[in-house]
Amino acid sequence: MELLLSSFDILARWDVLLALLAGSVGGVLIGAIPGVGPAVAIAILLPATFSMDPIVGLTVLLGIYGSSMYGGSIPAILINTPGTAVNALTTYDGYPMTTRGEARRALSLAYSSSFFGGIFSVVCLILFAPVLAKIAPMFGSREIFLAALLGLLLVVVAHRGQALIAAALACFGIFLNTVGLEPVKYSKRFTFDQSFLSGGVDLIVVVLGLFALSQAFFLLQGEDEKVRMTKLRGGMFQGFRELVRHPRVAGISGTFGVLMGMIPGVGEFTAQFLSYTYAQRTSKRPQDFGHGSSEGLIAAETANNAVPAAAMVPLLALGIPGEALTAMMLSVFYVHNVVPGPQLFQNQMDFVVALYLALLVLNVLVLIFLLFATNHLIKVVKIPNRFLGVCILVLSFVGVYSLRNSVTDCLIAACFGIFGFVLKRLSLPAVPIILGMVLGGIMEVKLRAGMARVKTPFDFIDRPVAMILFLMILGVLFIHFRHLWLERKKTKEAKWSTKHASTNFGMHLLRRKDYLLKERGRKVREKHLKYNPRSTDKR
Amino acid sequence: MSDPKPSTFKGPLRGQLLFAIVFLVAALLLLSQLGEETKWAKRTKFFAQPRFWPAVSIGGMVLFGGLHLWKLPRRKFVTADYAEWKIWFLGIEWVVWFLVYVLLVPIFGYLPVTLLFMPLMSWRMGYRDKQMLWISAAFGAAVVILFKSLLDVKIPGGMVYEYLPGSLRSFFILNF
Numbered sequence: 063m064e065l066l067l068s069s070f071d072i073l074a075r076w077d078v079l080l081a082l083l084a085g086s087v088g089g090v091l092i093g094a095i096p097g098v099g100p101a102v103a104i105a106i107l108l109p110a111t112f113s114m115d116p117i118v119g120l121t122v123l124l125g126i127y128g129s130s131m132y133g134g135s136i137p138a139i140l141i142n143t144p145g146t147a148v149n150a151l152t153t154y155d156g157y158p159m160t161t162r163g164e165a166r167r168a169l170s171l172a173y174s175s176s177f178f179g180g181i182f183s184v185v186c187l188i189l190f191a192p193v194l195a196k197i198a199p200m201f202g203s204r205e206i207f208l209a210a211l212l213g214l215l216l217v218v219v220a221h222r223g224q225a226l227i228a229a230a231l232a233c234f235g236i237f238l239n240t241v242g243l244e245p246v247k248y249s250k251r252f253t254f255d256q257s258f259l260s261g262g263v264d265l266i267v268v269v270l271g272l273f274a275l276s277q278a279f280f281l282l283q284g285e286d287e288k289v290r291m292t293k294l295r296g297g298m299f300q301g302f303r304e305l306v307r308h309p310r311v312a313g314i315s316g317t318f319g320v321l322m323g324m325i326p327g328v329g330e331f332t333a334q335f336l337s338y339t340y341a342q343r344t345s346k347r348p349q350d351f352g353h354g355s356s357e358g359l360i361a362a363e364t365a366n367n368a369v370p371a372a373a374m375v376p377l378l379a380l381g382i383p384g385e386a387l388t389a390m391m392l393s394v395f396y397v398h399n400v401v402p403g404p405q406l407f408q409n410q411m412d413f414v415v416a417l418y419l420a421l422l423v424l425n426v427l428v429l430i431f432l433l434f435a436t437n438h439l440i441k442v443v444k445i446p447n448r449f450l451g452v453c454i455l456v457l458s459f460v461g462v463y464s465l466r467n468s469v470t471d472c473l474i475a476a477c478f479g480i481f482g483f484v485l486k487r488l489s490l491p492a493v494p495i496i497l498g499m500v501l502g503g504i505m506e507v508k509l510r511a512g513m514a515r516v517k518t519p520f521d522f523i524d525r526p527v528a529m530i531l532f533l534m535i536l537g538v539l540f541i542h543f544r545h546l547w548l549e550r551k552k553t554k555e556a557k558w559s560t561k562h563a564s565t566n567f568g569m570h571l572l573r574r575k576d577y578l579l580k581e582r583g584r585k586v587r588e589k590h591l592k593y594n595p596r597s598t599d600k601r
Numbered sequence: 602m603s604d605p606k607p608s609t610f611k612g613p614l615r616g617q618l619l620f621a622i623v624f625l626v627a628a629l630l631l632l633s634q635l636g637e638e639t640k641w642a643k644r645t646k647f648f649a650q651p652r653f654w655p656a657v658s659i660g661g662m663v664l665f666g667g668l669h670l671w672k673l674p675r676r677k678f679v680t681a682d683y684a685e686w687k688i689w690f691l692g693i694e695w696v697v698w699f700l701v702y703v704l705l706v707p708i709f710g711y712l713p714v715t716l717l718f719m720p721l722m723s724w725r726m727g728y729r730d731k732q733m734l735w736i737s738a739a740f741g742a743a744v745v746i747l748f749k750s751l752l753d754v755k756i757p758g759g760m761v762y763e764y765l766p767g768s769l770r771s772f773f774i775l776n777f
Contacts (some may be wrong), residue, residue, distance in 0.1 A: 110748060234656035
């Protein structure tokens with residue numbers, strides 16, 4: 063109780079409340095505009111938050127992170143275009159409802175599920191905070207190194223079908239982090255005797271290039287889409303009544319969201335996939351999924367909104383960000399000399415709980431805002447893409463230039479912008495680069511510290527948590543390679559099953575090549591030709 | 602070089618080959634510079650060597666980049682690739698716009714350049730009606746006021762502000 067009171071004390075400031083309001087409303091708006099997304103907004107706002115108190119800056123960013131998915135469901139349901147990437151599954155059941163004339167029911171259901179997911183995860187995490195505070199100190203240098211490695215590995219293998227290039231890009235991120243002066247020996251690494259590289263490659267510059275500028279270039283190079291809006295009819299509160307009828311789906315989806323959010327590198331997509339599959343398998347009407355099923359919508363929206371609060375756990379307890387957005391938030395901590403990790407959980411528990419309470423308040427604010435402002439809010443969906451591109455370009459300037467007033471930074475960001483643009487065109491992921499940069503730095507420091515007290519390789523994993531993490535790494539690798547093997551088998555089967563007869567005949571001839579070319583074979587063919595002469599032969 | 606084959610690769614095939622080749626070549630060039638650009642410290646453990654992490658990361662880039670290139674479903678340039686390269690090349694225009702904007706702000710000031718840049722860029726993008734141009738100018742003004750005047754973000758005043766009279770000069774330098 064005392065902890066809660068001191069946490070409220072941290073939040074009871076006008077600037078924190080203003081940050082909450084700005085974050086929640088801004089996040090919904092950003093989420094509702096397809097083509098912007100929370101990553102772009104957070105990247106642009108990062109430098110602006112450096113001059114604020116950590117709690118104020120983090121509240122704004124957390125607000126955008128937590129509320130963008132509420133907004134993202136609006137275009138997903140109304141125009142079949144997800145506002146943020148994680149709302150893709152919402153289109154499966156949301157848009158068919160709109161085509162049936164039930165747009166308001168779908169929106170109301172999405173809001174209430176998101177609200178439930180958000181509140182459920184925050185309550186879970188506040189209840190588990192004391193347990194987490196006990197577990198976090200068990201993480202020493204070796205454990206944090208292994209957890210970071212596990213996170214990086216999970217991010218790579220999560221990109222099914224693109225795991226190789228995701229791994230290469232993660233290595234590129236680690237390389238970017240090594241550029242500049244080495245922190246212990248102070249020797250130059252890949253500076254090519256250029257003064258601007260001595261200080262290293264700034265994470266914010268890379269983030270702004272890869273997420274904000276690349277998105278601007280992508281939108282500017284694309285076409286404007288014509289949007290046809292549906293008029294909303296009916297009440298906004300019916301979703302709550304419907305949600306109450308499916309407590310099992312909502313509860314399980316929320317749990318998946320919390321669990322997957324806590325594991326670095328996993329996040330919303332896996333949580334949604336697991337809860338959607340679970341909801342479909344246990345439903346009395348599985349055939350409705352993908353055709354406007356309320357259970358499907360509940361599963362997707364509850365799971366994705368339960369993730370943001372849970373994703374803060376590895377960041378706050380271990381200092382390990384699990385995905386790009388929390389990696390960006392880590393820089394806010396560093397700027398203010400607040401080092402997230404076991405010490406933060408032990409010494410500043412009120413700060414951690416205050417962040418969770420801020421998320422709780424945020425969810426309430428967003429819901430109230432959406433219940434009354436949806437009719438006006440849907441107009442932002444109509445903003446033309448190319449105009450959005452111009453706006454993002456101007457906003458990106460604020461982000462990059464305000465860091466150090468450096469034209470070189472802007473040039474580097476523009477180069478990363480073009481690189482990110484190419485990645486976007488090729489549908490390749492940029493997230494592994496950012497996580498490689500952040501986790502690479504953590505891994506370098508922790509491995510050096512961890513290996514100092516290790517005599518044999520086994521000593522590295524002789525503590526229980528280290529052993530568990532090591533086994534998890536092996537498990538992830540095993541599952542990934544097994545999946546690859548099964549996929550390969552399936553592809554091979556598909557290749558053989560679609561083969562033409564002529565190919566088989568060719569193969570047949572190839573196998574008998576030696577026989578056919580031998581003396582005996584020639585004789586046999588000559589003999590057969592007697593009975594079956596060629597039409598071109600002289601008679 | 603082979604024809605497209607059944608694969609689990611996700612994403613469009615156009616442009617992938619050139620990207621994979623450039624990535625691998627860049628990684629190999631970095632690898633060739635590893636000895637020059639990093640040092641091997643004496644009396645230092647293997648894992649604490651300044652060269653250790655650059656070697657691991659570049660080694661990973663070469664290994665995984667090479668495997669990615671090898672495993673690509675199509676390893677032959679086709680017409681769609683050339684069209685894709687053209688789009689990448691045309692993207693440089695936006696970089697030029699951005700850099701010109703960056704270079705002009707310290708000279709002519711944040712507010713005037715943004716007020717000019719937004720409508721100009723909107724015009725370039727094909728929004729020719731007056732309403733859109735006004736909206737873009739208003740957006741530019743709103744961005745400047747929000748970030749520079751209210752949030753006090755560090756963007757220096759323009760050099761032309763020096764020619765403004767007395768108090769107006771400091772007002773403009775501080776707020777716009």
